[in-house]
Amino acid sequence: MADVLQFADIDDAVIATYQNLVKKGAFLDMQTDLTDHVAVREIWKDRQKKFEGGNDWEFQIQVDHNHSARAVGMYETDGTEMLDTLVEGKVQPRHVNAHYIYDMRDKAFQRGGKAIVDLVFSRYVAMMVSFFEVMEGFLWGSPLVTDNKSPHGISYWVQKGADGEEGFKGVDPSGYESVGRANIPTSAQPRWANYFADYESVSIEDLVRKMRRGVRQTNFRSPVSHSQPELTAMKNGIYVNDDVIGLMEELLRTQNMNLGNDLAAKDGATIFKGTPITYVPFLDSDSEDPVYMLDWKWLTVGVLAGWEENLTAPYMVPSMHLVKRIDLDVTLELLCTNLRRQAVYAKVA
Numbered sequence: 001m002a003d004v005l006q007f008a009d010i011d012d013a014v015i016a017t018y019q020n021l022v023k024k025g026a027f028l029d030m031q032t033d034l035t036d037h038v039a040v041r042e043i044w045k046d047r048q049k050k051f052e053g054g055n056d057w058e059f060q061i062q063v064d065h066n067h068s069a070r071a072v073g074m075y076e077t078d079g080t081e082m083l084d085t086l087v088e089g090k091v092q093p094r095h096v097n098a099h100y101i102y103d104m105r106d107k108a109f110q111r112g113g114k115a116i117v118d119l120v121f122s123r124y125v126a127m128m129v130s131f132f133e134v135m136e137g138f139l140w141g142s143p144l145v146t147d148n149k150s151p152h153g154i155s156y157w158v159q160k161g162a163d164g165e166e167g168f169k170g171v172d173p174s175g176y177e178s179v180g181r182a183n184i185p186t187s188a189q190p191r192w193a194n195y196f197a198d199y200e201s202v203s204i205e206d207l208v209r210k211m212r213r214g215v216r217q218t219n220f221r222s223p224v225s226h227s228q229p230e231l232t233a234m235k236n237g238i239y240v241n242d243d244v245i246g247l248m249e250e251l252l253r254t255q256n257m258n259l260g261n262d263l264a265a266k267d268g269a270t271i272f273k274g275t276p277i278t279y280v281p282f283l284d285s286d287s288e289d290p291v292y293m294l295d296w297k298w299l300t301v302g303v304l305a306g307w308e309e310n311l312t313a314p315y316m317v318p319s320m321h322l323v324k325r326i327d328l329d330v331t332l333e334l335l336c337t338n339l340r341r342q343a344v345y346a347k348v349a
Contacts, residue, residue, distance in 0.1 A: 089337065094150065102119065154299075159344070166196070208272075288348055288349075292344050298342070303331065
């Protein structure tokens with residue numbers, strides 16, 4: 001029979017166990033209805049940018065040139081005018097917390113060894129799944145302007161337009177007209193807008209044609225080389241729900257007749273201009289069947305250095321002197337420094 005742990009040793013056993021779990025970082029579970037957490041995997045795991053200190057994260061955008069170039073004649077009087085062409089983007093980081101608890105009298109701590117590992121593992125996993133589940137919603141979501149706690153996700157930064165619209169029509173979300181995205185109202189700076197196109201069908205003549213046009217329209221190149229507020233290494237992503245990916249696979253199959261006898265030969269291999277089209281289970285609830293075409297060079301999740309996934313040591317829960325709690329604390333916010341490189345297509349009624 002294993003030796004019974006003394007209360008003073010339990011915290012050390014818990015810390016040692018969850019530190020090993022964090023290092024391993026892999027688990028399988030059935031605690032959520034989502035079959036895949038795409039935003040967590042592709043943004044939170046792979047596209048973080050760390051910011052040091054400070055309450056606001058800032059960047060500069062040059063929204064216009066100075067209109068000074070003109071044809072001139074000899075001995076003509078110079079015309080001089082000062083035009084401020086820079087605006088400042090600014091976001092405030094948000095905070096997310098998750099936790100788990102244990103009672104120091106739990107049977108596992110009396111058994112020691114594997115029983116402790118199993119107990120801490122199950123509760124740590126339950127906490128992390130809760131964190132990833134809420135993060136998937138945050139990273140795709142668009143909170144109300146009155147919500148001063150939730151992070152601003154992709155559908156906040158990359159806005160849909162109105163029925164029949166096509167072009168840079170993705171203006172500020174409803175309620176944000178006066179404050180804008182990153183503190184820059186599109187009404188004041190019309191170039192601070194993402195690309196949008198309304199479509200009716202997943203077909204070559206409709207959606208695909210508009211996606212091709214959108215790629216051309218968002219491919220801005222400055223005629224002057226200079227430092228820009230790039231966030232991550234450039235890699236594009238295209239994200240859709242189940243309805244859209246299913247129709248795209250069928251469309252792809254009709255264009256490829258030499259597929260043998262495999263009815264699903266192209267499933268999981270649908271590509272547009274070299275970029276894989278990714279199925280996002282979270283988007284299944286969006287009846288407008290959005291297609292997000294994102295340029296990760298300018299869009300990422302910012303995290304406060306030291307607060308990416310900060311785990312506390314066990315501490316006593318107030319008024320429950322034998323119950324200990326472990327907290328996971330994260331400080332983050334989604335950040336876009338170039339809306340004109342982002343696009344969304346949707347069936348807007």
